[in-house]
Amino acid sequence: MALSLMAAGCGKAEPRTTAAPAPKAHEHKTPHGGTAIELGEEAFHVELVKEDPGTLSAYVLDGEMENFIRIESPTFEIAATVAGQSQTLVFRAIASTATGETVGNTSHFGAEAAWLKTTPVFDGVLTRLEVKGLVFTAVSFNFLKGNDK
Numbered sequence: 009m010a011l012s013l014m015a016a017g018c019g020k021a022e023p024r025t026t027a028a029p030a031p032k033a034h035e036h037k038t039p040h041g042g043t044a045i046e047l048g049e050e051a052f053h054v055e056l057v058k059e060d061p062g063t064l065s066a067y068v069l070d071g072e073m074e075n076f077i078r079i080e081s082p083t084f085e086i087a088a089t090v091a092g093q094s095q096t097l098v099f100r101a102i103a104s105t106a107t108g109e110t111v112g113n114t115s116h117f118g119a120e121a122a123w124l125k126t127t128p129v130f131d132g133v134l135t136r137l138e139v140k141g142l143v144f145t146a147v148s149f150n151f152l153k154g155n156d157k
Contacts (some may be wrong), residue, residue: 027030038073040065044154045134047144052077054134056151059118061125065115066099068139079139088132088151090123097121097132119135128152 038044042057042065050071057065066084068077086097098115103110134147149155 011093017146019153032090034141036149040067040068042067043151044073044150046155047134047137047139047147051088052144054137058124062120062122064097064119064124065102066119068115068137078109078115079137079140080112081138082111084137085135086119086132087135088130090127095121095130108126129142131134 013154035044037135038057039054040055042055045054045056047053050137052071053069053073055067055069055073056086057067059065068079069075076147085100086099086133088095088097097119099119101111102116104116105115109116109129130151132151134144134149136143136145137147138144
């Protein structure tokens with residue numbers, strides 16, 4: 009009992025040192041679980057999402073992949089390499105009455121190709137995309153891995 013009174017009566021707190029938390033890796037999560045394509049130094053992103061067999065959706069997003077960015081372009085293209093052969097995917101703007109998006113003012117695009125039904129992975133190059141006055145050309149990526157660092 010004397011020991012517990014002595015310890016309780018001291019009243020001095022030992023200074024505590026705690027290690028600084030390890031810095032978290034800067035990562036982004038795609039809203040639809042798709043493949044992220046970084047445009048510029050995280051200025052914007054395009055998320056590719058495999059929908060039905062033979063169909064890909066593309067969403068234009070901000071640098072943090074938190075907000076959809078509407079663009080004016082009615083289409084854009086991705087040059088894909090599939091089994092050593094060149095293929096072109098043409099993404100067309102998708103209008104939505106639910107969001108008020110229209111062709112010429114949308115963040116959502118879609119492309120269809122028969123080879124997508126049997127090709128789970130491919131290398132691609134987004135040939136040209138203009139987002140908020142910035143033009144991005146020849147952006148290489150791998151579908152499934154992306155190019156986001």
